[in-house]
């Protein structure tokens with residue numbers, strides 16, 4: 001996420017009849033300096049449908065941030081609205097802690113229907129507080145209780161949330177209970193090789209740490225990984241490497257936790273991203289799109305692990321009926337309309353087009369992704385030290401300039417990656433071919449303008 005605060009580009013010089021300037025001014029005067037998206041995107045959304053958001057000033061934007069990947073069906077999809085209205089009109093209670101309800105029963109049935117075979121028939125679900133980070137906490141507690149061990153294996157560049165345990169497991173942490181392992185990546189491969197060789201070396205590193213009695217890494221309670229790192233800069237894990245992680249954890253009795261908070265519900269081209277490799281994890285952490293745009297989070301796990309006591313992971317807001325109804329409708333719609341497959345095909349096409357763009361503009365160092373989770377890493381080729389191996393250094397200020405240029409063209413994109421130098425696209429899975437072209441046109445235009453303004 002960019003932390004530079006640009007001038008509110010979306011606000012025109014015309015008299016501010018909409019009140020958006022005042023709203024933005026009051027926001028920056030009253031809200032925390034820790035606020036994030038609001039800094040880089042000074043807009044005041046008042047209406048939204050599908051890919052489009054309309055600001056209070058009447059401007060329209062194509063939204064490729066999608067609530068940080070939450071809106072699998074875009075804004076206010078009719079099936080989601082209908083599901084929410086049906087609950088409201090039925091007089092059902094909206095808040096029931098973790099009591100059984102027909103709405104929850106239907107959600108769980110639909111969710112279990114989508115789970116990878118091998119987990120579906122032995123799955124248990126724990127509904128959590130309504131954020132991904134709370135489901136991560138639950139997953140860590142679950143495996144620690146089940147194994148009686150403490151340590152955790154996690155990866156460089158990981159992002160699992162902002163609560164204490166999830167933060168420990170994330171790339172910026174400094175906790176001794178977590179052993180940090182190299183996540184394979186082609187562009188900035190820590191071993192300098194990339195490709196299958198880089199992935200092989202990161203797998204060997206992991207294996208060696210676990211088997212070397214003097215590695216200083218005690219037998220861990222679990223391994224947590226993202227099948228595609230999102231906040232880490234859109235880095236898909238190779239399928240072979242995923243299978244290696246599964247085999248080596250299974251052989252050593254280490255539960256494997258797949259954090260599918262961002263990759264789930266069709267985003268990467270399969271319903272769950274672990275399906276690309278055929279890996280069946282012991283635990284899956286789910287949030288974002290499973291709530292159909294409303295807050296919902298859950299951890300789903302193999303019933304062998306279900307040995308934690310009642311109350312082990314409590315919380316008041318674990319029974320959001322509107323979110324469960326919206327989520328069940330979303331899951332069913334994605335499944336019935338094969339939107340995962342569509343995301344895979346359209347994403348591959350968009351990636352190919354963006355690779356063409358990278359060939360034209362040296363400031364686009366790398367283009368990568370899986371399905372409709374796409375990233376462009378902006379670099380500074382002029383700063384290239386020819387004696388230093390590897391790609392040019394990341395260019396966060398260029399990425400932020402591209403984001404601002406996109407916004408001026410009515411396109412909302414996310415920034416991420418280790419150095420905030422990756423422009424990220426997370427459009428809804430309902431994106432049409434025409435909309436995809438409009439997104440790419442605006443992005444290409446924004447990159448061209450930024451290249452002109454940042455000459456090499």
Ligand code: PMP
Pocket residue numbers: 068130131132133134136159160161162226230231259260261262263287288
């Ligand atoms: N895990 C992953 C992979 C995520 O991308 C995120 C959020 N970006 C989280 C966990 C945390 O979710 P939340 O922000 O809802 O706590």
